[in-house]
Amino acid sequence: ICTAHSKPKYRGSLHCLKVIAKEEGFGGLYKGCSALLCRDCSSSAIYFLTYSTLCDWLTPAGKNKPGFLVVLLSGGFAGVLAWGLATPMDVLKSRMQVDESGQHKYRGLIHCARQSVREEGVKVLFKGLGLNCIRAFPVNMVVFVTYEAVLRFTDHFTNKK
Structure with missing residues (x-):
């Protein structure tokens, strides 16, 4: 029976850490780590490669830096493509992480x-x-606009000296 007012299992992040370590041992803190590693390595490579390639393709010849609109579009599409690749591993990571200690439904990533x-x-x-x-x-549009702004800001100060 599920009640609408059931108490949460954890009273905060430190309590969560303590309970998981007590119930599952040190390894319990790393459930889903293999899926996370697969997710982040492959999606990060696609993310930055896509952004760089799109910026190169969309920047007019003769310009050495992408314009604002190019950065927005390249960043947005890079984020979408990266999450398209990352979602299957993210689903598996989440399933492995919520696998209760007494349940042990999954023996690992492949399983x-x-x-x-x-x-x-x-x-x-x-x-x-x-x-x-x-x-x-939209999130990655903002990420890359910020990234480019920081690059230009630091270039401004490093080129003054």
Whole structure:
């Protein structure tokens, strides 16, 4: 029976850390780490490669720095593409992290992937993809505008000397 007023398991981040370490040991703090590593390594490579390539393609010949609109579009598309690649591993990471200590439904990343696909089909790996992409476009537009602004700001001061 689920009640509307059930108490949360954790009373904050330090309490969460303490409970997980007590119930699952030190390794419990790293559940989902393999999926996180796969997610972040591949998506970061795609993220920066996409941004750089799009900036190069969209910057007119003769200009050495991309314009504001180019940065916005390149950053937005880079974020969407990176999250498109990252979402399946993010789904698996989340499933591994919420696997309760007494339950141990998943023995590792491959087992989690197989079980999830067997039970719910391949579409399970893309849960949240639409929302990730909708969020990723504007967020990464701002990230790269800020990145370029900081680069130009630091270039201004380093070139003065």
